[in-house]
Each structure stands twice: as structure tokens, then as C-alpha cells.
Amino acid sequence: MNFLLPLLALLPLPEAAPSRPAAPAPKYPVAAIPAALREGAHAVLRADDEVVTVKSASRLVHSIHYVVTVLDQAGDDFGLLTTPYDALTSISYLRGAVYDADGKLLHALRSTEIRDQGMGGRDGSLMSDARVRFADLRQPQTPYTVEFDYETVSDNTLFYPSWAPQAEEGLAVESASLRVSTPGSLPLRYQERQWTGPALSHSAVDGQEVYEWKLANRPSLEEEELAPPLRYTTPMVALAPGIFEVQGHKGNASTWQGLGQWSYDLNANRDQLPPATVAKVAALVQGAPDVRTRVQRVYEMLQSSTRYISIQLGIGGWQTFPASSVATNGYGDCKALSNYTMALLNAAGVPAYVALVGAGRHHADLRPDFPSLQFNHAIICVPMTAPKADTLWLECTSQTEAFGYMSSFTGNRHALLVTPRGGQLVSTPHYDARHNRLERRLDLFLDATGGATATARTLRTGLEQDQYASLLHDLAPAEQKKYVTEHLRLPTFTLTKFNLAAASTPTAPAVVENLGLTLPGFAPPTGKRAFVNPNLLSRLPALPALIGERQAELWLPTASLHTDTVRLHLPAGFRPEALPTAVKFSTDYGTYSNNFQALPDGTVQYIRRVDLKRAHLPRTAYTGYVDFRRKISIADKAQVVLVKTES
Structure with a gap:
């Protein structure tokens, strides 16, 4: 009998070489994003999976799994997460990671990297228990992908979260979902807005009412000129309580x-x-x-x-x-x-x-x-x-x-x-063109070499004066002058006089602005003639022409009435040779008129009036509005032709 084999079985085996932990499998490679979603996008939302669990009339839990691929530097802000909380809301956890273009893990977020700060005012004018946690996973090179998981627990059910996966310009959506679970005794109130996704899924499970919404494969959007905010054009679901309770105070928000x-x-x-x-x-x-x-x-x-x-x-x-x-x-x-x-x-x-x-x-x-x-x-x-x-x-x-x-x-x-x-x-009060007015009187003095000086008095009322009232009350005169100087659309000028003062009218508060200007090389003569545009400060620019099909409605936010009276004082030895033909037109967007007149005292008077409407119009109206603005821009460039008289 061979006793060697049992003996060998008792001997210790040689140690195996230590195995290396397997590298994590790649996640969210950029190449997996459909080309149609990358086109024109700064970032792609790979996943936005949110779960809202209503525990009771006084407690709500909100869990979020958020993954976004940043394609270029313009999308970098998507790599930064800000999570607010306060005395009635706590953050259960916050985890994060960032991956390279191939989906390989670059870095897992450490707790020491999460900044926490109060939202109080620096000047002490704000007392608040509101705080925010920041997690910054932005990378110096794009593309990259960030992934965040976090959860908040709120004892303030006066507010339910709303779900708007595509509320940002330049963001495409690959996949997003919202799941809400609430006791049958606390029915969910919701409103689908601009909804184009699959129909709501609703079920009852163990006494809980469960609602689910999903969105997928939505290309990025750009905010169009004079369009509603994206929250008015992209799909979203607003949530709200019926019965709620905050620190023992019960209410009904239905x-x-x-x-x-x-x-x-x-x-x-x-x-x-x-x-x-x-x-x-x-x-x-x-x-x-x-x-x-x-x-x-x-x-x-x-x-x-x-x-x-x-x-x-x-x-x-x-x-x-x-x-x-x-x-x-x-x-x-x-x-x-x-x-x-x-x-x-x-x-x-x-x-x-x-x-x-x-x-x-x-x-x-x-x-x-x-x-x-x-x-x-x-x-x-x-x-x-x-x-x-x-x-x-x-x-x-x-x-x-x-x-x-x-x-x-x-x-x-x-x-x-x-x-x-x-x-x-x-x-609240409705402010229209009767309240929102800009009335300007300007005297423009030309000299024989083409230089000019001007004095302008502008009365702004209602919504037209809001910005200038802020300047008047919040800034020193030197800062007011700097602001106005930077916003005058003139090629070369010196502001020689400046003053802002509060005023009032029967219909609205007002601010009066007085300016003095020096304008070198304003209208240099060409041979015997000089060409002068008397609309010095009120030109309304044209809008870019529509490229492709307009997607959003046309929103004209403010009704206003602008009137200008300009008196053109001619240099000695010049007279008006030709005055532009008067212009007048009326549209669904507003009305425009101008008129030029040679006065007996040798001056030329220019009167302009623009009445703009406030309106929400269908997307098809944008082409007509562009034409309206083009006509105004052309009319605003009209020139008076002066000719030098024979000596």
C-alpha cells in the first residue's frame, strides 16, 4: 500500500497569489447615448428617477437618483448638486460619483467634499434656518457623467415637490420617471402640464395609491425669442396635498x-x-x-x-x-x-x-x-x-x-x-400702456463740421420706470451715471450732464432723466450734404429671422407707449433738402407712426410714437411680429437730408 498519498494530503498547500479586486463595470458610457439626443445638447439626463412617499399628513419622503452626462463646458452646471433643507426638512443621505466618457469611475464623492452652509444674508438682514449642501463633481475635461443619490424627509407637507425633468435649456432627456405613493386616506392632487409622455399608471397596493409617470428620448431645446419659460412648454407634473399638517397646524389645500x-x-x-x-x-x-x-x-x-x-x-x-x-x-x-x-x-x-x-x-x-x-x-x-x-x-x-x-x-x-x-x-393691479409710458423730448444741435450736442429729458412712468427707480434709490449718482452711460446705444459720445429724479403722474409713479451729450462726428457732411438720423436714443432693433419652424408661443410681456419729440437745430448755412415720408402702420402687436416737419423757425421736428401690446399669441404669430419689428427698425433709421446753401 502506498502511504505517500495520504501523507501528501496532509501537507499545507502553497499559498495562491492574492487576487486583485475586479474593476467596477463601466456605467453610462457616452457612446450609448442616441445620436439624436446628443445633437445640440450641452448635457443629457441619463436618469432622473424620483420617488415621493407620503407617510402621513405631516411627513413626506423624497428620494432621487439623478444621472447626467455633461457634453461640453456650457453644461458644467449640471455637475453641481445643491440640496436645500431647513428645520422641517432633513437630508437622509447624499452619495455621488463621476465617470469618464467610457463610463469608468473617476471618483466617488466623499463626505468631506460635501459643503454645508446657511442661506442667511451676508449683511445680517436675513434670519433663516434654511441651509444647503453642495456636491461639486464638475470636471476640467468633457464629456463626463455625474451620478447622485439623495433623500430628504420633510415634516412640512404644505409643499409637495414638482417634477420637471426638462426645465433647462440645452438638456436632453434619455430617461426619467416619477413614482408617488400615498395612503388611500390622503388622495394625491396632481396636474399634468404640457404632458406628451405615456399615460399615467395608477394602482392600489396594500392600502397605498401608487402613481407613476415616465418620459424618455426628448431632444434638447433652446429658448426661443420672446417665448414662454420652459416650464410652460415642457412636460411636468405638479403635486399638491389635500389634507396637510405643519407643526400641529392642520389645513386643507384642495x-x-x-x-x-x-x-x-x-x-x-x-x-x-x-x-x-x-x-x-x-x-x-x-x-x-x-x-x-x-x-x-x-x-x-x-x-x-x-x-x-x-x-x-x-x-x-x-x-x-x-x-x-x-x-x-x-x-x-x-x-x-x-x-x-x-x-x-x-x-x-x-x-x-x-x-x-x-x-x-x-x-x-x-x-x-x-x-x-x-x-x-x-x-x-x-x-x-x-x-x-x-x-x-x-x-x-x-x-x-x-x-x-x-x-x-x-x-x-x-x-x-x-x-x-x-x-x-x-x-393685483393691471398695468397697461396708459401706465407704462416713455416720453422723451430731445434737442439736437448740429455744427457745420458734423459734430453735435444734445439735451434730452425723458419721463418714464409705471413699469417703464421700475429699473430707473431702483437706480435712483439703490445707487450713488456716480453709479447711476455709469449704468446709463453703459446702456446708451451710441457709437461715440460724452455724457456732459446727468440727473435722475423721482416724479409722479396721475396714473403711475415716474422717474425723470435729464441728459447732456456731446457727439463728435455725428453727421459729417458729404460734399454739400449731410445725412442726419434724428432718432438718437429710441431706435428699436429688428429681431433675427426665423430659422426652421417656431416651436413656442409668442409672449409679449409688457404693454407700453413710447413717444419721442426731437427738434433738429441746423447749423448756419444749411437747410433741409428732403424730409422722409411719414410712416404709419397698425398690427395685432401694436402701432407705429413717425412724422417729419420743417418748422418756420428753421428747425426740423421729428415725432415718433410706438404703442406696444401685451399678449400671448400662437407660435404662428412670430413671423408677423418679426415683420412688425423689421418695419419699425427701417422707419427708425430714416434720415433727414440737409444741403448747404450757396453763399
């Missing part, structure tokens, strides 16, 4: 009445003023001839004695500080200042209401057919009775805003009036 009732109850009994303040108001309005005067005196008192400071702490984002606090401290946020103003007006015997509004020059108006919290600001509404029944509106956070004026910040939109009977949807 109607505007219910949403306003929650806000009213949340802020009830916070309008009590100190006796000294009540006495001050009584003395202030004593002898006022009418309600409007009483309101104006109270508003001027507010502006002179308070300042704005934003305070967003927990439910304090919706619940005001007591009016007594503002009276004592002299500051408050928009809710507190509006509540304080309402209390002051009540002390003056004038009923008033807080109104919630979505504020901002470019903030879209709310969707009246989808009750939900679409607001970020509070203002005051003062209903008026006969004989002057126009409602008064007050912006309570500004120390400089004109009395009763809403500006482009809150004008021309809906607001929710908060009353003891609940919410009522109303409209």
Missing part, C-alpha cells in the same frame, strides 16, 4: 378658500398694537378728508419707521410675528410688516387684508385652476368703496416704493386674499 383659511387661522390674533401706537395712528389720521388719505398717511408712517428683515424659522415662514413686536422693534419680514400695516389701518378705521402673492419680475403667475401654495410674498389689499372704488394695494417691505404701486414685482398677476372666511383669489 381649494383656495381652504388654503386661505389655514393662513388666516395660523395668524389670527397677532394684530394687537400697543396703546401708544393706536394713539399715534388716531392723531395721524385726524382730519383726513377721505379713506385714501388715511391709508396714505398710515403707509408713509410705515415706510418712515420700519425696515425689512427676512425671518424664516420653522413655521415662521408662514406665521407672522405679532404686530406689537414690529411696533416695538421697527422691523419684520413681509408677513410681519403686512400684518402690522393691516393692524395700523384697522386702528385708523380702514379694513384691510393680507394677500399672498408670487413675487418677482420674472416670477410666473400662479395657476388658478390648481390650488396650492404658489406664493413667496405678502402684501396688503385695501378694498375701497364709492365714490372711488379702486382697490388700493400696498408693498410693505419697501421704504421707497410709491404709494399704491405694485411694480413689476407684484403687478399683473393673481394673489390670494386672506380673510376670516378663507382665501379669495383676486388680481
Whole structure:
């Protein structure tokens, strides 16, 4: 018998060479993106898989898996993730990784690389528990792909997240999905907007209602001239609660009445003023001839004695500080200042209401057919009775805003009036061409060598004055002059005189601008003749011609009326040889006219008038609007021909 084999079996085996861990399999290679999605795109959304789980009337969990391939430097911002949170919202986890063009892992996000910072104002004017976490996986070379996974848990169910996978210009979508799970006792409220994807999938699983939406293979878009924002043209799903609860305060957001009732109850009994303040108001309005005067005196008192400071702490984002606090401290946020103003007006015997509004020059108006919290600001509404029944509106956070004026910040939109009977949807002031005017008077003095000087007085009213009112109140005169100098569309000039001043008109607040200009080489003679365009400051440029088929509607955002009167003072030895023929035309977009006239005193007068409409028009209207602007551009270039007289 061979005893060697059992003996060998007992001997230790030689150690095997250590194995290397297998390299991770490539993920999201750029080559896998369909060519049609790469065309014209700066980035491609490879996946946007979002899951919203409603745990209860007071808790919601939002999980997101987000993958985007950045194709060029213009898409670099997609490599940066910002995740806000606050006292009512926490971040459960945040993970990330970045891959090269072939899908090979370049780097996994480390926790030490995630920055966390508060969103308070640098000047101390903002008290907020809002914070944000930043994860930056941008790379120096493109293309690359970033992948993020994160989850937030919110105890603020007043807001449900909305899903808009393609709300950015230059972003193509390869795949995106939204899944919402909610108890049957808390039915989901949703609104599909511009929806072109597959039909909603809805099922019931173990007492949960489950909703699913999917989108795929959507090429990138470019924002077209005078088009609605992409949120009005690309598919999205808006979500909102019915029953909700925030820090023990229950409400029903399924109607505007219910949403306003929650806000009213949340802020009830916070309008009590100190006796000294009540006495001050009584003395202030004593002898006022009418309600409007009483309101104006109270508003001027507010502006002179308070300042704005934003305070967003927990439910304090919706619940005001007591009016007594503002009276004592002299500051408050928009809710507190509006509540304080309402209390002051009540002390003056004038009923008033807080109104919630979505504020901002470019903030879209709310969707009246989808009750939900679409607001970020509070203002005051003062209903008026006969004989002057126009409602008064007050912006309570500004120390400089004109009395009763809403500006482009809150004008021309809906607001929710908060009353003891609940919410009522109303409209803020509508500003049209009667209010938004630019009236310019310009004297242009030519010399025999072709140089010129000019003086111009421009009155801007309504929305036309908003930017200049900001300049007047926010910048020093030197900075105002710098801004105006940079925005004058003139080839060569020196600004010799400059002044801005506030004014008013019967219809709207105004700003008056006075300029003095030196214009070397303005209209050099050619032989015996000189060619002069008297439209020095108001030329309206043409728009680019349409290439391909227009996709979006035409939105003309502001109605306005511009009038120019120019007096052309001729140099000695020159007379007008030919004046342009008058031009006049009217379209669905507005009207235009100009006229040239030789006056008995030897000057030439040029009068121009442009009345522009505010409108939302079908996409087919863009071609006609381009033609309208082309005609204006041509008419604005019309020249007066001067000829040198024989000596």
C-alpha cells in the first residue's frame, strides 16, 4: 500500500497569489447615448428617477437618483448638486460619483467634499434656518457623467415637490420617471402640464395609491425669442396635498378658500398694537378728508419707521410675528410688516387684508385652476368703496416704493386674499400702456463740421420706470451715471450732464432723466450734404429671422407707449433738402407712426410714437411680429437730408 498519498494530503498547500479586486463595470458610457439626443445638447439626463412617499399628513419622503452626462463646458452646471433643507426638512443621505466618457469611475464623492452652509444674508438682514449642501463633481475635461443619490424627509407637507425633468435649456432627456405613493386616506392632487409622455399608471397596493409617470428620448431645446419659460412648454407634473399638517397646524389645500383659511387661522390674533401706537395712528389720521388719505398717511408712517428683515424659522415662514413686536422693534419680514400695516389701518378705521402673492419680475403667475401654495410674498389689499372704488394695494417691505404701486414685482398677476372666511383669489393691479409710458423730448444741435450736442429729458412712468427707480434709490449718482452711460446705444459720445429724479403722474409713479451729450462726428457732411438720423436714443432693433419652424408661443410681456419729440437745430448755412415720408402702420402687436416737419423757425421736428401690446399669441404669430419689428427698425433709421446753401 502506498502511504505517500495520504501523507501528501496532509501537507499545507502553497499559498495562491492574492487576487486583485475586479474593476467596477463601466456605467453610462457616452457612446450609448442616441445620436439624436446628443445633437445640440450641452448635457443629457441619463436618469432622473424620483420617488415621493407620503407617510402621513405631516411627513413626506423624497428620494432621487439623478444621472447626467455633461457634453461640453456650457453644461458644467449640471455637475453641481445643491440640496436645500431647513428645520422641517432633513437630508437622509447624499452619495455621488463621476465617470469618464467610457463610463469608468473617476471618483466617488466623499463626505468631506460635501459643503454645508446657511442661506442667511451676508449683511445680517436675513434670519433663516434654511441651509444647503453642495456636491461639486464638475470636471476640467468633457464629456463626463455625474451620478447622485439623495433623500430628504420633510415634516412640512404644505409643499409637495414638482417634477420637471426638462426645465433647462440645452438638456436632453434619455430617461426619467416619477413614482408617488400615498395612503388611500390622503388622495394625491396632481396636474399634468404640457404632458406628451405615456399615460399615467395608477394602482392600489396594500392600502397605498401608487402613481407613476415616465418620459424618455426628448431632444434638447433652446429658448426661443420672446417665448414662454420652459416650464410652460415642457412636460411636468405638479403635486399638491389635500389634507396637510405643519407643526400641529392642520389645513386643507384642495381649494383656495381652504388654503386661505389655514393662513388666516395660523395668524389670527397677532394684530394687537400697543396703546401708544393706536394713539399715534388716531392723531395721524385726524382730519383726513377721505379713506385714501388715511391709508396714505398710515403707509408713509410705515415706510418712515420700519425696515425689512427676512425671518424664516420653522413655521415662521408662514406665521407672522405679532404686530406689537414690529411696533416695538421697527422691523419684520413681509408677513410681519403686512400684518402690522393691516393692524395700523384697522386702528385708523380702514379694513384691510393680507394677500399672498408670487413675487418677482420674472416670477410666473400662479395657476388658478390648481390650488396650492404658489406664493413667496405678502402684501396688503385695501378694498375701497364709492365714490372711488379702486382697490388700493400696498408693498410693505419697501421704504421707497410709491404709494399704491405694485411694480413689476407684484403687478399683473393673481394673489390670494386672506380673510376670516378663507382665501379669495383676486388680481393685483393691471398695468397697461396708459401706465407704462416713455416720453422723451430731445434737442439736437448740429455744427457745420458734423459734430453735435444734445439735451434730452425723458419721463418714464409705471413699469417703464421700475429699473430707473431702483437706480435712483439703490445707487450713488456716480453709479447711476455709469449704468446709463453703459446702456446708451451710441457709437461715440460724452455724457456732459446727468440727473435722475423721482416724479409722479396721475396714473403711475415716474422717474425723470435729464441728459447732456456731446457727439463728435455725428453727421459729417458729404460734399454739400449731410445725412442726419434724428432718432438718437429710441431706435428699436429688428429681431433675427426665423430659422426652421417656431416651436413656442409668442409672449409679449409688457404693454407700453413710447413717444419721442426731437427738434433738429441746423447749423448756419444749411437747410433741409428732403424730409422722409411719414410712416404709419397698425398690427395685432401694436402701432407705429413717425412724422417729419420743417418748422418756420428753421428747425426740423421729428415725432415718433410706438404703442406696444401685451399678449400671448400662437407660435404662428412670430413671423408677423418679426415683420412688425423689421418695419419699425427701417422707419427708425430714416434720415433727414440737409444741403448747404450757396453763399
